[in-house]
Amino acid sequence: MATFKEFRNNVKPNWCPGCGDFSVQAAIQRAAANVGLEPEGLAVISGIGCSGRISGYVNAYGLHGIHGRALPIAQGVKLANRDLTVIASGGDGDGFAIGMGHTVHAIRRNIDITYIVMDNQIYGLTKGQTSPRSAEGFKTKSTPEGSIESTLSPLEIAISAGATFIAQSFSSDLKQLTSLIEAGLNHKGFSLINVFSPCVTFNKVNTYDWFKENIVNLDQFPDYDPTNRIAAMNKIMETNGMLTGLIYHNKERKSYENMISGFGAEGLANQDLSLSQEQFSKL
């Protein structure tokens, strides 16, 4: 069985010292080893952005795609080779701006992919512009008077789009992040894992200290039930999207590749879809 070191390669990341993305990379490598993967059984597909470089830093199959298109590529990879474990990865600009259409439809499609977003609430690669995750009033070169757009909540969108697995973590909490990625890899369907991953160079507002002060860890709520969709939506809204932990998990819904004929014994083609007289009369 591969150790986490076997998921390392010789490429030195060129992220800025202190960037949160280093820990996300370490968590992916640890989680891959912990769930018993081998490097040849994993593909990491990324989009464009500082975080998108991650596909080159993990010893696995990888493809560094184009801006906002990690998910279409990852879905193609998964459907072409269902034996591969597929991680898609990128930043908040990549996944929640140009790529948002793909994100919503990959969520509702429920293909068995783990999507890890490194959310630093800014565009880092292009030297600091406002992203959909930036707060109202956030000042950057693109919003010198402060952002006048509302902040996008990917967790609320994911719940309403029919997500089957939603988690959120913080790059500084390597233990929690690793265990959530493990849970995402083990989930048979689409997993969204949003990770607060500070950009130390361009975001001087959402710093490590800011996240530590504002994060609400779900461990504080021992009665929280992550299988309750309405409770998940309420908790996301109550905490203004700052909660961390396993937020929602639906193990019942089948993954996309297990629903289409030709892709396995559980395909729709093998199910009796005819309505009984009683069901028909209720339509």
Ligand code: SF4
């Ligand atoms: Fe990380 Fe920001 Fe540097 Fe990009 S610019 S590598 S996001 S710290």
Ligand code: MG
């Ligand atoms: Mg970003």
